[in-house]
Amino acid sequence: MALTLGSLPKGHRFPPVEFALSPKWVREYIAAVEDAAIGPAGDALVPPMAVAALSVRALLEQAGLPPGAIHLGQELTFSRALHTGERLTAEAAVASRGERQDWVLMGVELAVRDAAGRPVMAGRATLTFPAGGGGS
Amino acid sequence: MPSQRDVTLKTGVELGPVVKALTQAKIDRYARAGGDGNPLHTDPEFAAQTQFGGTVAHGMLVLAYLSEMLTAAFGEAWLAGGRLKVRFRAPARPGDTVTAAGRVVRSEGGGTVCEVECRNQRGEVLVSGEAEVSA
Numbered sequence: 001m002a003l004t005l006g007s008l009p010k011g012h013r014f015p016p017v018e019f020a021l022s023p024k025w026v027r028e029y030i031a032a033v034e035d036a037a038i039g040p041a042g043d044a045l046v047p048p049m050a051v052a053a054l055s056v057r058a059l060l061e062q063a064g065l066p067p068g069a070i071h072l073g074q075e076l077t078f079s080r081a082l083h084t085g086e087r088l089t090a091e092a093a094v095a096s097r098g099e100r101q102d103w104v105l106m107g108v109e110l111a112v113r114d115a116a117g118r119p120v121m122a123g124r125a126t127l128t129f130p131a132g133g134g135g136s
Numbered sequence: 137m138p139s140q141r142d143v144t145l146k147t148g149v150e151l152g153p154v155v156k157a158l159t160q161a162k163i164d165r166y167a168r169a170g171g172d173g174n175p176l177h178t179d180p181e182f183a184a185q186t187q188f189g190g191t192v193a194h195g196m197l198v199l200a201y202l203s204e205m206l207t208a209a210f211g212e213a214w215l216a217g218g219r220l221k222v223r224f225r226a227p228a229r230p231g232d233t234v235t236a237a238g239r240v241v242r243s244e245g246g247g248t249v250c251e252v253e254c255r256n257q258r259g260e261v262l263v264s265g266e267a268e269v270s271a
Contacts, residue, residue, distance in 0.1 A: 032169040033200035037207035049200040057171030065174050071195035073223045081215035
């Protein structure tokens with residue numbers, strides 16, 4: 001992947017990405033984060049952070065993080081509980097971009113909808129990374 | 137499944153903490169699941185050359201600990217109507233014991249607002265912010 005977030009201007013909109021909350025992946029996520037509150041319930045509920053993580057993963061397949069990128073802040077809003085097997089669509093845009101002392105400060109807004117087009121999650125990540133590390 | 141809890145907890149109520157021992161293996165596992173192979177998290181040689189001097193956990197991994205605490209406290213109300221706004225204050229590193237904690241600061245409009253944070257075993261704040269759960 002040649003494209004990284006570092007090369008994207010303010011206003012850049014990522015193409016929508018579709019993905020599924022596959023039971024296998026959700027199990028892997030729950031194991032990775034050791035979520036004891038939702039895991040044993042076993043009724044196919046998905047941790048909301050899993051949706052955020054999978055959305056971010058789908059977007060990173062379009063434009064990777066520059067080496068050394070640092071996550072400064074995060075806002076997330078969850079609109080409904082999700083279950084394994086659901087298909088979702090994530091959209092994102094570079095909402096802000098500034099540069100200070102050779103570091104880029106970037107805000108990326110994310111919106112996730114279900115198969116019916118209803119919003120299920122929205123958020124904004126604030127990232128910083130070295131200027132010039134953006135790749136091509 | 138997590139049941140619908142009363143989301144209008146009294147001001148001052150402390151949420152049950154979640155405590156996790158962080159290891160490089162756990163960070164690597166999260167990197168594979170989350171598809172975030174940023175070498176700051178997974179490559180000790182690379183990370184040693186950064187301002188952090190070593191690998192650090194993904195911010196979203198630490199937030200998962202906060203979310204687990206909120207799921208335990210509020211059940212499906214968190215999953216279906218939660219809002220989280222946090223800043224990352226310091227890195228969580230392999231070997232850290234991370235404690236996610238929260239306290240109700242106000243109840244309004246049928247919902248509850250909590251101060252939330254994660255600290256390491258030295259009491260350093262790693263993440264802090266606010267969570268809101270709507271009825």
